[in-house]
Amino acid sequence: MLLIFIASALTFSAAEFSVFVPNGSVSERLGSSAVLPCGLSPALNAKMFDVRWHKNDYNNPVLLYKDLKVQENTGDPQYRGRASLIGELEKGNVSLKLENLTLTDRGEYVCFVQSVTWYEKASVNLIVRALGSSPLFSLAEVGDQVNVSCASGGWSPKPTLTWRDKRGRELTTSHIHYKTDPEGLVSVSSWLLFSPSESEWISCSVGLSDQEMIDSRVLPVKGFWREAFISILVFSLIIIVILTALLLKRQGFLPHCSFQKNAKATVNLCESVPAEALPLTGTSKISEENGDSVKEKIASDSGPHTGVSSQSSVSAKERLLVWNKLKKQKVKLIVDPGTCHRPLTVTQDGTGVYCGQVNTSNSADTFPHVLSKEGFSSEQKYWEVTVDLKTKCKLSWCVGVTQKPPTKETLTALYYEERCGIYPSTDPHIQIPAEDHVTTLGLILDFKHKTLSFINVDKQSHLHTFRMNNMSNNKYFALMSPGIKDCYPVSFHN
Ligand SMILES: *[C@@H]1O[C@H](CO)[C@@H](O)[C@H](O)[C@H]1NC(C)=O
């Protein structure tokens, strides 16, 4: 009788199990949290077992579960308060959760499970991702060619760098250099020689995957462009492909720019204009003038410069063709009054909106917006929005697209605040270089390429392109906000 009891007790405690990790590698963002999955097979109750998660040092564990509870104040102090068991121990799930990931958390973790008579272990690799800075360009002329270099820092793990031409073809270069700083962040730089006649612009993308890539473009065109490119960084256009949603989540729905940017005190010519005298219906006339000056500009561009470089005049003609095509496609929009709430008021002709009650104090929503009546879900759509007068009256505005109802995931827009300049909804810390004061914006919403591009209509120059990777088939609506800092309107320029 006693023998049988001992025998059965032995078989019970000698139950064998194996430890498995569904994925050998887990990748999470710096500062976020990670679950390192680990389970028992068969799914035995692990409550009575010891569970030890450790990195290199078995005796200095990340987490130790023993005697039916997690042992506080043991193990590596750098994990204290950040490591916990997240799964159901009863079902053999001994997964580890790590919060507030730091770069030093990278590496191999061992999941070690021990019963009275048996132990097993398995390991999981944790990758901590850090997104670096937007690539910066520098240009130098080397004979007929341009030496274009591109650099970006602050990445983890090692990013890839890709040069592409206008058609999206990869340009190869053997000059790519990586450097790791003491913190473990990687910077990358590269250069190539480029003949401006090969492509109008080239892009340099640095990233960890297709989803987390920052893309900058530069137009290293010689000839009449040269002056414009003497100060290198200006005029490059930047596409931010970082997951829009992630960034918006971090920055809030309607982000504010960082005010430490070199704030330029501009003389406000509009200050003394009483609210009643505002040109609420006069915007189309002013925009007409802009249209004329655009045409003049094209004429002068292709005129005197034809002798300088044939490339220059071809691209100017090309631009004119593209421009005329876009103008023909232009859609007429009106405001959906149902989307207009206080403090906004729709203008008399129904194409614009202004802030009836100027509020300079801090308010929860400094960019109350309205949507267009029309929505889009296919092809390519082009429309224009007048955001300011030539006299620089507006202190802030926001223009873009969103779905109904607007959510942070679907809102894609450019913001302007007097002290910060123009910045994208995806990252308020990036200032978009505009050559000049912008009065009318052109927007190209392209469902085929999943992009939203902004054009400075006055100058016919490209301002910014968003890649909308998560574009869905639901309708997108044009969005605009006059801000709450002045009572000048923003309006669809039909
Ligand atoms: C595990 O990794 C594969 C690719 O290796 C991936 O497709 C899958 O989504 C991952 N599963 C989890 C739960 O992370």
Ligand SMILES: *[C@@H]1O[C@H](CO)[C@@H](O)[C@H](O)[C@H]1NC(C)=O
């Ligand atoms: C993670 O960091 C945030 C902010 O830095 C802090 O409020 C929070 O308590 C931290 N969580 C843990 C578990 O350390």
Ligand SMILES: *[C@@H]1O[C@H](CO)[C@@H](O)[C@H](O)[C@H]1NC(C)=O
């Ligand atoms: C254990 O539970 C966690 C959290 O509920 C889950 O993410 C993980 O996939 C589970 N792992 C296993 C191996 O069952």
Ligand SMILES: *[C@@H]1O[C@H](CO)[C@@H](O)[C@H](O)[C@H]1NC(C)=O
């Ligand atoms: C191009 O510029 C990089 C630095 O920006 C320099 O290291 C490289 O030598 C230059 N190449 C040529 C051919 O001038």
